[in-house]
Amino acid sequence: MSENKKITEIPIGPYHPLQEEPEFFRLKIDGEKVVGIEIEIGYNHRGIEKLSESKSFDQATFLVERICGICSTSHPFAYVNAVEDLAAIRIPERAKYIRTVVGEIERIHSHLLWLGLAGHFIGYNTVWMWCWKYREPLLELCERVFGNRNHYAMMKIGGVRRDISDDQGDLIRKDMGDLVPKLDMLYNAIQDDPVIKARLRIAGTLTKKDARAYCVVGPTARASGIEIDVRKDDPYAAYGLVDWNVVVREEGDVYAKTMVRIDEMKESVKIINQCVDRLKEVKGEIETEIKEIPEGEGIGRHEAPRGEVFHYVRSRGGSVPYRHKVRAPSFMNVFSNEVAVVGGTIPDAALTLAAVDPCYCCTERMQAVDTDSKVYTSRDLIRMCQEKTYELHRKMKGGK
Amino acid sequence: MEIIDLIKKNFGSNVKDVKVVNERRIYIEIPPAYIREASEFLFNDLKFRFSIASGIDEVDCMEILYHFSFDKEGTFITLKVKLDKKNPEIDTISDIITGAKWIEREMHELLGIGFRGNNDLRNLLLSPDYKGKKYPLRKDV
Incomplete structure (x- = not known):
């Protein structure tokens, strides 16, 4: 929790939920909305x-x-x-x-x-x-x-x-x-x-x-x-x-x-x-x-x-x-996620982060993420992303 | 080649050397103190795209090449600056060009180049724990 108690941090990674590549995103959430993101790369750097x-x-x-x-x-x-x-x-x-x-x-x-x-x-x-x-x-x-x-x-x-x-x-x-x-x-x-x-x-x-x-x-x-x-x-x-x-x-x-x-x-x-x-x-x-x-x-x-x-x-x-x-x-495209995900929801963020078709030509290293809060696994994120589609489906077509 | 004449005219006496390999590959050496003005002119006024920067450990100095692309004409202009080897430092351009933030962090951790005015020079590719004074891309490592 940051000084603003409403902001929750959600870690995504160090494996990308969609492409299963090593990178780490720290999403900052206010209610349902993404208000910020920190991006960490370098897990795949080979010199x-x-x-x-x-x-x-x-x-x-x-x-x-x-x-x-x-x-x-x-x-x-x-x-x-x-x-x-x-x-x-x-x-x-x-x-x-x-x-x-x-x-x-x-x-x-x-x-x-x-x-x-x-x-x-x-x-x-x-x-x-x-x-x-x-x-x-x-x-x-x-x-x-x-x-x-x-x-x-x-x-x-x-x-x-x-x-x-x-x-x-x-x-x-x-x-x-x-x-x-x-x-x-x-x-x-x-x-x-x-x-x-x-x-x-x-x-x-x-x-x-x-x-x-x-x-x-x-x-x-x-x-x-x-x-x-x-x-x-x-x-x-x-x-x-x-x-x-x-x-x-x-x-x-x-x-x-x-x-x-x-x-x-x-x-x-x-x-x-x-x-x-x-x-x-x-x-x-x-x-x-x-x-x-x-x-x-x-x-x-x-x-x-x-x-x-x-x-x-x-x-x-x-x-x-x-x-x-x-x-x-x-190297240029992934950084732009800093603005592209802001304003969306968590299910949208997972899709947006993958939309630049990221590819990690960086450094190989492992790092553990310590957190007491809930960890969203790749399955959770994919499920959330798919559920949003089904919800749209129900709204637009009257049932899935 | 009008674009290069325009740049030379604007840079004036700050142009230390120009190497025109062909009409699409031009290298311009400028003093380090002029990098902010030069980047601002290319990026904001002439609408060049910042492609990337390359740091190079030369024997007697540390070089940075700032690569700018003028996509409309396919011209690739490289600004070259030479920094003192003992204390390589230059003004940041990351507040003018957001896309330069990561590469400044990378040059800082891999080559030990300082960027004045950039207060986010955390490690990008190396471990956040690595605080050593050995810079992997330097020739003495």
Whole structure:
């Protein structure tokens, strides 16, 4: 209890109730309403930046691929962009298309993962099952084409490690063709269902002003009316060579974040199809040979599923980076929860905290939380969040 | 390149060095005392987005690179400041840019850089119990 006796503190974590990742939120509650939040991260910090200073430039590509298990290609993508910026390396056109295909397939399976979890959280387990069912063929596709369901190790300074054959291109195109009706169905199901819509609308609005102040990125920014996307603003790989659109919505709530992600998946399909078609025409090398990395500094960015990934590399001319700075999108997005959850209720907070699609590339450590008061477990929070949906259902449809 | 001319004109004699790698990658060195004014001009007046800051332990000094993105044109401008190695300290920009709060805490715990005016420099990634004087990202560790 603080000096204001009406304020109750409720701890959420150190495991995230929705995504089961380590982070800790201390919610401050006045009655039913959230009036403040303290965020603690660092449970997953592995010292990757320091470690990178002891790896060769090539080894660091594999190291940063281990930062994230879902969007595993995002960090190596930004890292190779940074080293290529440092050394002014130009990569073959074929490698550009291959890199883009890897990045976009990953975006689709990452967004489907989030959408499924969001469905489960609000009590729509069918949405959860559907999303993950449609995600599975994509992971199998990754295994067949890139060699692994995740951690594909496709990125390499100067190009890519493996080619995509014409047959594999046909396979990708077929899977994309199968996916489109499923995405349309999900889009319509969420848009047309008044309960889902109402449930997602009342949670976690991030205003455009706050989105700018907190410097958020990715779908979190685009759902709050900020039109930023590294793929469009600072084109790299093949993003400047194909036709696609940036998806922006103005509302800033969880519904807007959901619809931005669904629309983005459709744009990704468009990008992938064009790249696969171009790969049938653009033949040749898939990498430029690199002998050494000169002295200098470089910045690389990639629009990961969660937003801009930033890598800065400084070289002193040796075989290892002198400094390697990594900034994951969640570093900016998670902090914005400080304002997004305020004004909502506890069931809303649990959903809002997950709406930025957080990903914790931080430090591994455990910490016990001592409290005499009630501890809300993940099941409690999910139950509360689902009950609110059912209540809405009863109100809107006259019974569940 | 109009934007860089505008910045140079506004910064005036505070520009110590400019390195234009290409039209999308520009590094500008400024004196540490000018960081607040420079950040305010880029973030509030020109509507740049603050991307992140990188602290670097150099042999003779401590460097901070403040990375700003002008998304409309894809220009990435980095402000570079060099701080005294023995007592690295600089004014905070976290009251101008809320999004800089966490990275100042991170640079404080990992590199031992002080941020004048920022009264919340608790550990972000390291344990709250860690009060050691060894800073993990420094080269002597």
